[in-house]
Amino acid sequence: MTSNVKFRSSVAVLAILGGMAGPWAAAQETSDNEGRLDTVVVTAQRRAESVQKAALSIEVLGEDQLERRGVTEPADLTKLTPSITVAQNGVYPQTIIRGAGDNTANGLAPTAVSYSVDGVVTGQALGVSQNFYDLERVEILKGPQGTLYGRNATGGAVNLITKRPSQEFEGYLTGEYGNFDNKRLTGALNIPLSNTLAIRGAFNLVDRDGYLSDGTDDDVRQSARLQALWQPNEVFNLRVMGDYSHTGGKGGGAVLFPRQPGTDEWDALSHPINNEAITSANFGLHVPFLSDSYMDLDQWDIMAEANIELGDFATLTLIPGYRDIKLDHRTYNFGLRATTDPQTHEQTTFEARLSNQTDRLKWVLGAYYYKENTYFWWDVRALAEPNFITNFNVLNEIKSKNESQAVFGEATYSLTDRFRVIGGLRYTQDEIRKGGSVTDTAVIPAPGSPYIQSGKLEFDDVTWKAGLEFDVSDQSFLYLTASKGYKSGGFFYAPDEGETNSFDPETLHALEFGLRNRFFDNTLQVNIEAFYWEYEDQQVTAVGYTDLGAVAYVTRNAGKAAPRGGSIDVVWKASPDDTLGFAVNYTRARYDEFMIDFPADLAGLLRTGPLCDVGGVMTNEAGNSVLPVDCSGAPLQRTPEWSGTANYEHVFDLGSAGDLRANVNATWATSRYLSSDFYVPVSKTDGYTVFNADLTYTPADSPWSLTLYGRNLTDEAVYQGGIADAVNGFGGPDFPTFYESSINPPLTYGVRATVDF
Structure with a gap:
């Protein structure tokens, strides 16, 4: 199906359903019994406020919508709002918002969209999936968040807000079963131990077979969280939270572009037909994709939040956090087999804030500290038969240490009862060190010689925000903001020595109206x-x-772009x-300048x-012969020009028998x-429209409910990200170009039962 046909289908969906899944999600959750839309409260600006009065581009996904749409990891967010796209590369979610994002694929690469759990930033996005349970809401902030969130938030931020302990004895237990032998059991229990102390425990157990033919793209997780909230008086409260999670199974997988005759969309790279196709196209040389991938990820976290009222002056908030991750896994990517055993991350963060708000002034001042120690042993090898690279085996023993510190402030001042000004600044210092060695048997001069990894990078930057707010009426709010975001530079690992293999920071300036x-x-x-971004x-x-x-796969600062659009x-x-509604997003994201040097020896x-245009052979600054590839004018990756959502919900009143809630929704996007990767045609995918539905029965005066659900009802293949095969092209220009991509789930369905108590 072509993108035009799918786009017309999407327009039809909007016309028929007239609904949406973005702000609708939270609005529906908080609608009152009189049929009105209630206030949705967010804390994205470090204070509680109505989302309708928040001067930033934000979408809020409420608890009920997250559960009903099966959001259990970052990649699922695209199901609710295509303004954010998340591709799963092995254990790493690669997140892009309005064209700004990253291709994180290892423990050294910085992210461009910041994830946090209850205000504690997760420096390694690979660990955030384990926190998608017992959530109150998810806040998606679009665009640079350089003042309050700081480094590595050029594309935006995703805030996971867990349910806090309360003074009510309550809880729930949810069991679910679906196709692909999907078994999930999750629940929570909140216990007030006294009138000043409450605890809340929650857990999430998931065991699902893989969506792909070799068992990859499965989900095997066990997670638990315990919180305690102590509030001895009105001027002090302390919340302490700890959690543990384990992820097993095979992990993420990929499929082949173009799809081969005799295969379906969810046949993995390791499928015999796919393996044979790549082999035939490369004169019999092939790096086989096997089916021995595995995942073994352990993570535990502890954090605290203390709030102290300092009279009428301010509230002091202290948030220390600690995270420990250990990963062993094997995956196939770039045509190579990569085994990590082990990879460890140790993260310490601390944030201190002073804040207050009066009728005329709202302000926050703070300081932030981040430290992360990373170690991994990474074995990358080719298994070609017959071959001239049998000995290709890169052994990486990498150590890195990242430290970041910042001071920041932001204020909103009322010039009149209806007109306010916004100003904010943040100063950030980053220091990044690397150590270890890389042994590469495929390079000259000496196969097997270790390349010593050592070096230190230092960066600093000032980011800012300025803006205006105006209350057009009691129910109409207008804002205009300008801001700057900053993503730190860093190292990529490859067989070089010293302080080479580095890249500089990237920045994003944004002008936004709402x-x-x-x-x-x-x-x-x-x-x-x-919005208009630079x-x-x-x-x-x-x-x-x-x-x-x-x-090698190198990371460089490649160009400039100016995404712009609206919604x-x-x-x-x-x-x-x-309840009905719709959402439509338009994003025009093109590179103004985009230059990549390709090795001339591999022409x-x-x-x-x-x-893309390819120039003649030239010598780069390092003295290497390269082919300059100019892709200026090309679109930014994974950014559809048009996208949207649709939703309709009706509640059937069954009288004394209870009620029946029916929901039909759709998500659509045009081609992207x-x-x-040099914009090979096969890396462009068609537009899509995905339909979902659920039906929930709740008996009158009963604590339980039963839900039947179906997702991706038309079995639409939706591709999210990928890369060209590393051995692609050995067969010469007359052979096809192959591409490997992650893919969203096929048709899934099941039943879910919930008991509240």
């Missing part, structure tokens, strides 16, 4: 946004020369039993699409490139 409205006695919500020195990973002339979100509570392997 108008949020409620009409007709809080039954109709219409929110409009527009993206400079974007960090891009591609095949190239390292500084000492070795061929409209509508929610209409047509009656106490009917026979270079494949480009019509969006899955990566910026």
Whole structure:
């Protein structure tokens, strides 16, 4: 199906259903019994406020919507809002918002979208999936968050807010079973131990077979969380939280582009037909994809949050956090087998804030400290038969240490009762060290010689935010903001020595406008946004020369881009039993400048699409012969020009028998490139429309409910990200270009039962 056909289908969905899954999710959760839309409270700006009065681009996904749509990891967020795309690369979620994001694939690569759990940043995105349970909400902040969130939030931030202990004895237990032998048991128990102390425990157990033919893309997790909240008086409270999780199974997998005859969309790279196709296209040389992937990830965290009222002056908030991750896994990517045993991350964070708000002034001042120690042993090897690279085996023993510290402040001042100004600054210092060695048997001069990894990088930057707020009326709010975000530079690992293999920071400047409205006695919500961004020195990973002339996947600062666009979100509570709405997003994201140097010695392997021009051989700054590839004007990866969501819900009143809630929703997007690998045509995927439905029965005056659900009802293949095969092209220009991609789940269905107590 072509992208135009799918786009027309998407428009039809909007016309028929007229609903949405973004702000609708939270609005639906908090709608009252009189059929009005209630206030949705967020804390994205370090204070509690209505989302309709928050001067930032934000989507809020409520607890009920997260559960009903099966959101259990970052990649699932795309099910609710295509303004954020998350591709799963092995254990790493690669997140992009409006064209700004990253291709994180290892423990050294910094992220461009910051994930946090209850205010504690997760420096390694591989550990965030384990926290998607017993959540109150998820806040998706679009665009640079350089003042309050700091480094590595150029694309935005995703805040996971867990349910806090309360003074009510309550809990729930949910059991679920579905196809792919999906078994899930989750629950929570909240116990007030006294009028000043409460605890809350929660757990999540998941065991599901893989979606792909070799068992990859499975889900095997066990997680538990315990919190305690102590509030001895009105001026002090302390919350302490600890959690542990384990992830097993095979882990993430990938499929082959173009799809081969005799296979379906979810046949993995290791499928015999796929293996044979790649072998035939490369004169019999093949790095086979096997089915021995595995995942063994352990993580535990502890954090605390103390709030102290300092009279009328301010509230002091202290948030220390500690995270420990240990990962052993094997995956196939880039045509190579990679085994990590082990990879460890030790993260310590501390944030201190002073804040206050009066009728005229809202302000926050703070300081932040981040430290992470990383170690991994990484064995990358090729298994080609017959071959000239049988001995190819790169052994990486890498140690890195990241330290970051910052001071920040932001204030909103009321010039009149309806007009306010916003100002904020943040100063950040980063220090990144690396050590260890790389032994590469495939490079000259001496096979097997270790390349000593050592070096230190230092960066600093000032990021800021300025803006205006205006209350057009009691139910209409307008904002205009300008801001800057910063993502630190760093190292990539490759067979070079010293302080080589580094890249500089990237920055993003943003201008954003928003108008949020409620009409007709809080039954109709219409929110409009527009944005213009300038993206400079974007960090891009591609095949190239390292500084000492070795061929590797290198990360460079490749170019400039200017994403711009807008969105409209509508929610209409047509009656106490009917809710409709729609959301449409437009993003035009093109590179103004995008230059990548490709090794001239590998010219026979270079494949480009019509969006890129290849220049003549030239010498780069390191003295290597390269082919300059100019992809200026090409779109940013994984960013559809048009996307949206649709939703309709009706509640059937069954009288004394209870009620039946029916929901139908859809998510759609137009075509997009899955990566910026020289824009080979096969990396462009068609548009899609995904339909979902669920039906929930709740007996009258009963603590239990039963839900039947179906997701991706038309079995649509939705691809999220990928990369060209590393051995692609050995067969010459007359052979096909192969591409490996992650893929969303096929049709899934099941039954879920919940008991509240």
